[in-house]
Amino acid sequence: MDTFVPTGASVALSPEQQAQAAQAVYEEVITDFRDCLKDYKSLTRDHWYGRFFDMDQVLKVGDMELATQNVQSRTNMDGSTECPANGKIKLVHAFQTSMYTIPIGGTFYRVYEIVPTGFFGYETLEKVTEGNLDKDGTKTIEQLKPGHQYKVVFYPDVTQKDLDILYQSYDELIESCVDWLRTESWETGQRQAWIDYYAAGSQIDLSQTLQQLCEGVKKAIKDIWDVLTKLFNILCDPVGNCKKLAAELKRITGAIVDTDTLTEKFKTAQDEVALTLTMLKDEALMFVCLNAAWSYFKLLTPQQIIDFVAQQLGSILTQFVIYLVLPAGIVSKIFDATMSVAG
Structure with a gap:
């Protein structure tokens, strides 16, 4: 997952050039995202940790x-x-x-x-x-x-042919994520944020901040895989493991969760839990979702990245992926419920 780092504008740009420069940012991020399974395939071939990503x-x-x-x-x-x-x-x-x-x-x-x-x-x-x-x-x-x-x-x-058919099955998911990035990020504010950034002729030195950002992302990827593994083990017996889930949510979000309420939510969401278990064992889907989350952050302007504070990326990206991974029924019946009863 390469980081796209646009340079600050050194000369004044016309409104048309500002829009073109902003669009170039979007197109590069989307192009990188559409190729994310190439990175996934490389990870699966790694001698040391490929087995953690293989399906x-x-x-x-x-x-x-x-x-x-x-x-x-x-x-x-x-x-x-x-x-x-x-x-x-x-x-x-x-x-x-x-x-x-x-x-x-x-x-x-x-x-x-x-x-x-x-x-x-x-x-x-x-x-x-x-x-x-x-x-x-x-x-x-x-x-x-x-x-x-x-x-x-x-x-x-x-065979390799079998694997090629497998990976091609994720094309529809990737395109759905592209639509999501376009409608939930780019068209709802980030296009204008980049136009404003170029219009201001910003001269921000991002080298140190972006280095921290990349280090945070590398750590976040490992942390996310650990979180997803724990979630899978917990959801195999959600009612019996409510205390463990509450502790995990507190570690991730800092929220204090009412375990009795959480237990009740699980009892009324058995179908969604079963679907979530299947999703959590789908490593390629997890990787696409992770890259969708990362692409969302890549669409931030340099100033937004600085304002965001790079050191916080790991925990926030983890929360973001959990929301993206869990089906709508789980989000509405469980995760959002735990946040509403958090003290």
Whole structure:
């Protein structure tokens, strides 16, 4: 995520030139944002911390998730399930995203029946069938024994073509964020702020402030990933973890949260919590949202950056991303509610 640093105007600009210079700022920020997944791909290839950014692949039987693992992993994936009354199980291999089901076709699989031996609870595996999933990443296995236990083993081999299809699925999200930046930032004040900045012929030395800003962003990225991981773990049992969530919100925002009120909000927002869990496990979506937040700040003028105080970026950017990530139902029913009852 490169920082766009416009130079202060050294000569007086005409109104037309001021508007053109302002538009150039916007176009460069948007161009950088549209390319944000290139940065994400680079992070996933990093030897040391790529695994923290990589997405997951998931093995499902019908709608039930049996196993997940990193998309780069070639380790076998397996899980057990009971055959339903119709004697069929549908195998699914896909990327774990919050927006769409992105299939991984052609994966080799084996299906075993789990047979009790009667000796000390031991079990044996009897192979039933094997083959490759269809292009849509699915395969329906028929003529199984209802009520019997079966073990499914996948042998994943995710290709570059599979990954390209995955990343292309985020184009619509990126364009939605572009529209959001245009309507919620640029057209509602930042275009005029940049025109005013150039009209004033500002000569601000930003080197030290922007260095602090960039250092704050680097730290914020690591902090945000830590926050999102904690949020995921908390939301796996939101009612039981209300005290932990209250403590996390206090750390992030400084607000004191009424845990009883928070518990009640969670009980009435189960569907939104489930959606949030899916979103928090979608690393590419998180990265796009983070870049949308960063692009929002890149549209600030140099004077606004100075007024903003670079050292505060980390905590504010983290709050901003949380608002961006959590679905509307969560924001209205939980996060905003906690702020309203904060002392």
